[in-house]
Amino acid sequence: MDLYLKLLAIITLMVATSAQAADSMRCNGALVSVNDPTSEVLRKCGEPAGRGPVSYIKTVDKAERQVTVPSEQWTYGPDYGMYHYLRFEGDRLVSISSERG
Numbered sequence: 001m002d003l004y005l006k007l008l009a010i011i012t013l014m015v016a017t018s019a020q021a022a023d024s025m026r027c028n029g030a031l032v033s034v035n036d037p038t039s040e041v042l043r044k045c046g047e048p049a050g051r052g053p054v055s056y057i058k059t060v061d062k063a064e065r066q067v068t069v070p071s072e073q074w075t076y077g078p079d080y081g082m083y084h085y086l087r088f089e090g091d092r093l094v095s096i097s098s099e100r101g
Contacts, residue, residue: 022096025084027076032086036093041074041086048074048086057089077101 024033030044052073061067069090077083078101087095 022098025076025086025096025098027084032093032096034093034096037091038088038093039091041093045076048076050075059089 024031025045027045032041032044052075054070054072056068057071058066058068070088072088074086074088075083076086081100082098083101085097085099086093087097
């Protein structure tokens with residue numbers, strides 16, 4: 001039974017790390033984080049290997065008005081077999097996810 005629990009823990013850990021979401025990412029010795037502007041991400045990480053198509057989403061701004069902003073995904077990597085996907089809404093980084101490729 002003890003071996004079964006250890007194997008289950010290892011499998012769970014492997015599945016959990018196959019696609020991770022993060023609040024920050026290290027690139028070129030610098031750190032980019034959720035809420036950073038696109039200009040800062042470009043300055044720290046350089047041009048992405050790929051840019052996903054731009055779509056538009058409706059969101060609420062700081063003044064609580066509904067606005068339409070562009071949404072785009074940038075891809076960095078592979079870095080040691082890892083791909084990093086950064087999603088932007090408007091001029092802000094809203095999510096970072098990574099997975100082995």
